[in-house]
Amino acid sequence: MTNAARTVHFKIYRYDPDQDAKPYMQDISVEIESTDRKLLDAMVKLKAQDDSISFRRSCREGVCGSDAMNINGKNGLACLTAMDSFPEGKPIVLRPLPGLPVIRDLIVDMTQFFKQYNSIKPYLINNDPPPERERLQSPEDREELDGLYECILCACCSTACPSFWWNPDKFVGPAGLLAAYRFIADTRDQATSDRLDDLEDPYRLFRCHTIMNCVDVCPKGLNPTKAIGKIKEMMVRRAV
Amino acid sequence: MTYTVRKFDAVIVGAGGAGLRAAIQLSEAGYKTAVLTKVFPTRSHTVAAQGGVAASLGNSEEDHWHWHMYDTVKGSDWLGDQDAIEFMCRKANEVVVELEHYGMPFDRLDNGKIYQRPFGGHMSNFGEKPVRRSCAAADRTGHAMLHAMYQRNIKVNTQFFVEWQALDLVRDADGDVLGVTAMDMETGEIVVFHAKATIFATGGSGRIYYSSTNAFINTGDGLGMAARAGIPLEDMEFWQFHPTGVAGAGVLITEGVRGEGGILRNSDGERFMERYAPNAKDLASRDVVSRAMTTEINEGRGCGPNKDFVLLDITHLPPETIMKRLPGIHEIGLQFAGVDCLKEPLPVVPTCHYQMGGIPTNYLGQVVVPKDGESSVPVQGFYAAGECACASVHGANRLGTNSLLDLLVFGKSAGETAVADLGKSGNAHKPLPQEAIDRTLARVDRLNHQKVGADVHDTRLSMQRAMQKHAGVFRFKDMLAAGVDRITEIEQEVARTQIKDKSKVFNTARIEALELDNLIEVAKATIVSANARTESRGAHVRDDATDTPETPDGRDDKNWLKHTLWYREGSRLDYKPVHMKPMSVDTIELKKRAY
Ligand SMILES: Cc1cc2nc3c(=O)[nH]c(=O)nc-3n(C[C@H](O)[C@H](O)[C@H](O)COP(=O)(O)OP(=O)(O)OC[C@H]3O[C@@H](n4cnc5c(N)ncnc54)[C@H](O)[C@@H]3O)c2cc1C
Ligand code: SF4
Ligand code: SF4
Ligand code: FES
Numbered sequence: 002m003t004n005a006a007r008t009v010h011f012k013i014y015r016y017d018p019d020q021d022a023k024p025y026m027q028d029i030s031v032e033i034e035s036t037d038r039k040l041l042d043a044m045v046k047l048k049a050q051d052d053s054i055s056f057r058r059s060c061r062e063g064v065c066g067s068d069a070m071n072i073n074g075k076n077g078l079a080c081l082t083a084m085d086s087f088p089e090g091k092p093i094v095l096r097p098l099p100g101l102p103v104i105r106d107l108i109v110d111m112t113q114f115f116k117q118y119n120s121i122k123p124y125l126i127n128n129d130p131p132p133e134r135e136r137l138q139s140p141e142d143r144e145e146l147d148g149l150y151e152c153i154l155c156a157c158c159s160t161a162c163p164s165f166w167w168n169p170d171k172f173v174g175p176a177g178l179l180a181a182y183r184f185i186a187d188t189r190d191q192a193t194s195d196r197l198d199d200l201e202d203p204y205r206l207f208r209c210h211t212i213m214n215c216v217d218v219c220p221k222g223l224n225p226t227k228a229i230g231k232i233k234e235m236m237v238r239r240a241v
Numbered sequence: 242m243t244y245t246v247r248k249f250d251a252v253i254v255g256a257g258g259a260g261l262r263a264a265i266q267l268s269e270a271g272y273k274t275a276v277l278t279k280v281f282p283t284r285s286h287t288v289a290a291q292g293g294v295a296a297s298l299g300n301s302e303e304d305h306w307h308w309h310m311y312d313t314v315k316g317s318d319w320l321g322d323q324d325a326i327e328f329m330c331r332k333a334n335e336v337v338v339e340l341e342h343y344g345m346p347f348d349r350l351d352n353g354k355i356y357q358r359p360f361g362g363h364m365s366n367f368g369e370k371p372v373r374r375s376c377a378a379a380d381r382t383g384h385a386m387l388h389a390m391y392q393r394n395i396k397v398n399t400q401f402f403v404e405w406q407a408l409d410l411v412r413d414a415d416g417d418v419l420g421v422t423a424m425d426m427e428t429g430e431i432v433v434f435h436a437k438a439t440i441f442a443t444g445g446s447g448r449i450y451y452s453s454t455n456a457f458i459n460t461g462d463g464l465g466m467a468a469r470a471g472i473p474l475e476d477m478e479f480w481q482f483h484p485t486g487v488a489g490a491g492v493l494i495t496e497g498v499r500g501e502g503g504i505l506r507n508s509d510g511e512r513f514m515e516r517y518a519p520n521a522k523d524l525a526s527r528d529v530v531s532r533a534m535t536t537e538i539n540e541g542r543g544c545g546p547n548k549d550f551v552l553l554d555i556t557h558l559p560p561e562t563i564m565k566r567l568p569g570i571h572e573i574g575l576q577f578a579g580v581d582c583l584k585e586p587l588p589v590v591p592t593c594h595y596q597m598g599g600i601p602t603n604y605l606g607q608v609v610v611p612k613d614g615e616s617s618v619p620v621q622g623f624y625a626a627g628e629c630a631c632a633s634v635h636g637a638n639r640l641g642t643n644s645l646l647d648l649l650v651f652g653k654s655a656g657e658t659a660v661a662d663l664g665k666s667g668n669a670h671k672p673l674p675q676e677a678i679d680r681t682l683a684r685v686d687r688l689n690h691q692k693v694g695a696d697v698h699d700t701r702l703s704m705q706r707a708m709q710k711h712a713g714v715f716r717f718k719d720m721l722a723a724g725v726d727r728i729t730e731i732e733q734e735v736a737r738t739q740i741k742d743k744s745k746v747f748n749t750a751r752i753e754a755l756e757l758d759n760l761i762e763v764a765k766a767t768i769v770s771a772n773a774r775t776e777s778r779g780a781h782v783r784d785d786a787t788d789t790p791e792t793p794d795g796r797d798d799k800n801w802l803k804h805t806l807w808y809r810e811g812s813r814l815d816y817k818p819v820h821m822k823p824m825s826v827d828t829i830e831l832k833k834r835a836y
Contacts, residue, residue, distance in 0.1 A: 019744040036489060038577070049698040052750035053742035057280075059456040062492045062573065064384060065284040081576060104427055105747040111281075124392035125344030135298075135341040137353030143346065150346045150378075150385060154283055189344065 006032045009043055009084070010092040013054065017105050024103070028092065029054075033084065040093070041068055041080040055106040063220060066155035070107050071096040076157040076218040098160040100169065113169045114156045114176070121173060121181040121199070126192035142188040149183035149228060151221050152176060158215035158225055164208040171204035175215035175225030178206065182228035185235070197236055206232060242682045244422070244431040248670060249275045250663055252420050252434040254407045254463060255442030257285030258383070259627025259648035259655075261390040262336075263440050263606075266656025268397040272663055275434055277405045277423055279458055279752075282391045286444055286456040287648070290383025291495035291569060292360060293375030294340075294645035296333035300354040301373040306330040307826060308365055309374065313643060314829040316362045316526050317636025318779035318796065320476065320804070322820035323828060325604040325632040329643075329650045336649040337376055345389035347378050348566075358566070359500040362526040362640040362836070371524055375642040380495050380569040386645060405432075406752055407462060408684065410439070410470040410623075411677040418608075418623035419671055421466070422681040426752060429745035431685065433678055437666050438659040441467070441600060441608075441625040442652065446763040450593035451705040454486050454493040458756075463629035465759025467600045468766065469680065472610060472620065473806035473815065475631040476598035477763065478771035478781045481639055482714045484530040486592025488550035490577040494570055494589055496641045499523040501566055503555040505534065506586065507542040513551075518836040525836035528638045528780045531591035535714045538590075545588060552586035591714050596763075597639055597780065598770075599631035601806065606630075606655025611806065616817035624659055626651040633804065636819075637779020688754050694739030697754045704731045704757075704764055712771050716783040721772040728761075728768045735761045766807040773814055776801040793833040802831075 008030050016024035031047045041061055048054050057067040061080045068079040073087070073094050087093055101109040127136075159165045159174035173181065181200060184190045200206040206229065215225045251267050253260050256278035267274040278285065297304040310330040314321055341347060341355060348356035357373040365372035378385035394401075404426040411419045411433065420436040446461025447453040464474055484505070485494040499505070505523055507513050517533040518525035525533075534551050543549050555563060560583050563571060574582040601617070603609050606624045609617035627648040634647055711724025735757055742750040777786040777795030786795030806815040821828050 017744050017746055019746045038490070048749075049696075052697070052740055052753075053744065055747055055749050059280055059284050059458045060286065060289050061457065062289065063576065064288050064381075064569075065280070065286075065456065067280060067284050083576075105744075108747050115281075119395055122396075124396040125342075125389075127342075131339075131342045133338075135338050135347070135355050138349050139353050140349045140351060143349045146346045150388070151381060153288075153384070154281070184344075187344065187346075 006034055009033055011047065012092045012094045013106070014096040015106055016103055017053070038084060039080050040072065040082040040084060043084055044079055055108055057108055064153060066153035069098055069155040069157045071098055076161045078155060078157070078220045081220050098156060100160045100166040111156060114159055114174070117173045117177040118154065118180060121177050122192070122196070123180045123184065125184065125187065125190050127189055128191060136189050138188055145186045146183060148223055149179060149186060152179055152223060153221060155220065157218045157220060161214040161218045163212060163214070164210060168204055168208055172208035173200070173205050175229070178209070178232065179223060179225040179228045182232050185232065197232070197239065200232060201236060242431070242686055244433060244678065244682065246433045246435050246673065249273050249434060249436045251438040251440065251659055252277065252436040253440045253442060254421060255285070255444060255627070255629070256282035256401060257442060257444050257627060257648070258287035258387060258390065258645060259652040260440070260442030261387070261394055262649055262652025263442060263626060263656035263659070264394055264399045265390070265397060266653060266660055268394065268399045270660040272660065274400060275402055276399055277402045277407050277421070277434070279404065279406050281403050282401065283387055285387060286459055287383045287387045289456065289493065290386070290645055291380040291493065292497035292500065293358060293377035293382045293642045294337060294386065294649070295360070295363065295374050295640070295642040296337040296376055296646065297330070297374055298334055298337065298355060298357065298376065300350055300357050302365070304365060304372055304374055306333065308367060308372070309333065309363070310823070311367045311829055312363050313634060313640060315368065315834055316638055316640040318638055318834055319798070319802065319831050320633070320636030320778060320819060322633050323823040324820045325634050327823040327826060328604040329634050329646060332650045333646055336646070336653060340386060340389060340649065343389045343393040345378065346385050347376055358497055359524060360641045361496050361499070361521070361524045361530070363642070371521065375497065375500065377497065380497055380567045383645065406755065407466065408755060409677060409681045410466045411673060412470045413671060413674045415621070417621040417671060419673060422678055424685070427747055429748060431681065433673060435670055435673055437622060437670060438663055439623055440655050440659060441629055442627045443629045445596050445628040446760065447593050447596065449705065449708050449760050449764045449767065451709040452486065452491050453593040454483055454491055455593070460756035460760050461763035462756065462759045463625065464599060465762040468762045468809040470677070471808070471810065472600060472608065473808045474598060474766045475601040476633060476770070476805050477596070477766040477807055478774050478805060479597035479637050479779060480593060480712070480767065481527055481595040481597060481780050482531045482591040483594035484527060484534055484591055485553055485589040487573065487577045488545070488588040488590045491592050492573055492577045493592070493594070494553060494573065494587060496527070498553060498555060498567060498570055501555070501562060502558050503553055505530070506552045506554050507537045508544045508548065509542060513537055521836040526638060527641065529836055531714050532782065534591055550588040550590045553589045554586040555582055556584060556586060595639055595644060596628060597631070597635040597637065599629050600625040602626070602630045602632050602651070604632060604654065605658045606651050607658060611815060611817060624655040626655040637781060684755065684758065688738070688740055688751055689743060691737065691739045694737040695734040697738050697740060697750065697757055700731060700734045700738060701757050701760065704728065704761060707731060708764055708767070712768055716771060716781065718783060718785040721768065721783070724768045725772050728764050732761050732765060762809060765812060769812050770805045770807050770814065774801060774805065798831055
């Protein structure tokens with residue numbers, strides 16, 4: 002393995018309300034080595050060069066959901082984006098997740114996103130007295146939760162969703178709806194009909210027009226559209 | 242510089258597994274509680290835990306908490322406190338079942354019970370043969386657990402302060418703890434959280450090493466804060482190097498891979514663990530496997546162009562098993578090693594993973610310090626749980642899956658003890674001492690005004706490289722002594738770090754500089770404690786501790802069966818006895834540790 006250095010060019014969205022009158026795009030380059038496999042590795046080098054560049058990061062392995070951003074026009078996680086996936090010679094363009102207020106540089110205010118998550122009561126509801134041991138669940142019933150429980154709340158999906166951009170206060174958005182279905186699908190949860198009632202609303206669920214942006218960007222390969230479809234199906238079924 | 246004061250019954254620093262578990266206790270009891278966290282709760286590093294959480298549920302075969310206790314004591318190389326270990330193993334079923342009731346999506350057996358897999362060092366019938374004790378949700382147990390507990394906290398209305406960085410512990414002249422100072426990362430505002438109960442759950446400090454499975458945020462803040470406030474740190478020489486970090490990337494490959502049948506091979510394709518641990522083989526205790534791998538590499542049987550890693554092979558397992566039980570590992574292989582583990586073995590090296598030591602606590606989650614000739618006296622108002630605490634259940638070496646258990650059991654007991662103490666306390670808060678607040682203001686002020694000085698990134702890197710070199714998997718007398726000098730030099734650099742970013746708003750450069758203040762305390766405690774302990778025990782193995790009949794494998798029970806306590810002031814060391822007496826059963830007697 003050689004650690005040959007190469008130079009990478011970036012265009013980064015910069016805005017510090019403490020210093021800047023308005024946001025601007027900064028051109029900046031950094032030397033990276035072949036061991037800097039991921040975009041996040043390169044960004045850490047960038048930050049060593051200019052410590053004012055601000056972004057969130059933690060796990061560097063795609064499980065914490067901190068470093069979601071808009072990378073060359075598409076939402077994704079910096080830590081899962083390979084440096085060799087970028088076309089050579091062109092600057093890498095980094096912007097904050099679209100549609101949410103910017104706190105600083107690539108850091109957005111996610112209050113609205115989490116408000117929607119909280120609104121679907123994202124916890125198991127079961128009012129039976131808890132048994133002494135675990136509640137039983139068959140492997141097949143448990144499998145229903147696969148593709149749902151793995152969400153890392155990175156917000157790549159909801160901030161790629163036009164319906165969420167227009168109605169962030171009223172439309173639950175793909176991440177929240179995925180979570181809603183995660184509990185609806187759980188055989189241990191007893192609140193299915195309340196959960197469906199809560200979503201039976203022109204905005205909360207029905208603003209989704211199956212545009213599929215959410216599926217396209219989810220770094221964990223989850224499919225909120227499918228979950229939304231299943232919720233809609235259940236509503237139809239219970240209406241007849 | 243200005244600050245404001247806010248009053249709470251309790252403040253919890255940390256919203257990983259331990260902090261969230263404690264918070265459930267306080268919220269359910271109705272106490273006004275502030276939970277501070279540097280990152281949104283589900284971004285805490287508990288999220289990265291893969292393999293599982295130990296409990297002798299016996300869902301697949303006979304199991305017993307007493308066997309679990311035996312394994313844990315043996316795994317700890319007898320440095321663990323047997324009362325705390327008994328407490329933890331006996332509580333395991335209760336806390337894991339509670340988690341299931343919170344909604345955790347455990348994998349299931351055909352009979353609907355929680356799925357359990359084998360894990361290193363967990364055996365049946367007092368060390369006979371591997372037992373299935375690790376309760377798992379695929380290889381995403383930590384994620385499933387952290388989200389389930391965060392969700393439970395939403396249900397019980399816990400009040401979170403997200404992206405608030407605690408800076409210093411507030412302790413008065415009596416030594417009582419009265420809360421913390423903290424900074425709102427978004428605005429730079431400084432607030433004193435004045436509380437009657439303060440619970441630390443700040444997690445690990447693996448970022449003192451260059452190569453680590455830990456997240457960027459694992460900077461030992463709780464340890465640094467405690468040390469600056471005069472609380473000693475216990476057993477900091479004991480660091481677990483996980484056998485299987487992805488070579489070059491540090492990302493963890495769970496031991497669950499070997500639990501499901503994975504095999505370690507050297508450049509000859511040999512299953513070398515058969516030579517080092519004939520019984521447990523690839524599922525021997527972590528320190529044993531890490532040393533075996535390092536020996537293979539040092540003797541020229543490593544793989545790759547630089548012969549600097551070994552291979553973890555699961556190509557013989559059915560692809561369905563891999564995709565069902567280890568889907569995250571498949572993804573990590575592709576992402577961080579460029580390897581499809583269905584077809585090719587994964588390149589792995591021992592990587593810094595877990596701190597066995599920490600803030601000294603007892604099984605009730607109280608922080609305890611030596612006082613008036615007694616070795617363990619509770620500090621009024623101060624509790625700790627999870628990786629930042631040392632109960633001590635892991636002693637000189639932790640068994641896999643015992644940490645997620647630790648944070649559940651002791652997160653809960655710290656919460657319960659705090660609730661009980663709050664019930665007894667009066668309404669009034671003790672007055673705040675100005676001095677403790679001044680320490681924080683001075684630290685922040687220095688960073689805001691320092692114009693020339695040491696670069697944070699470079700200084701941190703020197704520290705990480707020095708720790709890797711001087712206090713790694715194998716330790717050498719001369720290297721340790723030189724390491725103490727080197728870290729002491731770097732400590733001086735840390736005192737004069739400089740940042741260019743002076744903004745008040747979400748200043749991540751300042752956050753990193755403040756974190757480095759904590760990392761260096763942890764590094765210093767580690768190197769000084771390791772240098773002083775002239776035996777080999779568990780994860781701490783040095784060249785000058787010889788194998789004799791009185792000191793098998795270099796373990797010297799006559800002189801070193803004791804806990805280290807490192808004090809920041811003067812970098813002083815003290816020691817305290819190991820609790821050899823369990824709560825209800827007989828002592829698990831000392832013997833040579835073999836797998
Ligand atoms: C990759 C990996 C895999 C693992 N797998 C397993 C496993 O399978 N089984 C097992 O038993 N163990 C496992 N472990 C170990 C285990 O996951 C950890 O020990 C455990 O999760 C630590 O939990 P915690 O609650 O103590 O800390 P964390 O989850 O790290 O949480 C720390 C919290 O403290 C907060 N915090 C820290 N400093 C401050 C500050 N200054 N101000 C405010 N907040 C602060 C953080 O924001 C965070 O919320 C694994 C560890 C790693 C690294
Ligand atoms: S499918 Fe629905 S939720 Fe997903 S992006 Fe489109 S409108 Fe949004
Ligand atoms: S569904 Fe996918 S993109 Fe959306 S928040 Fe969850 S992990 Fe992120
Ligand atoms: S840093 Fe955690 S998801 Fe990228």
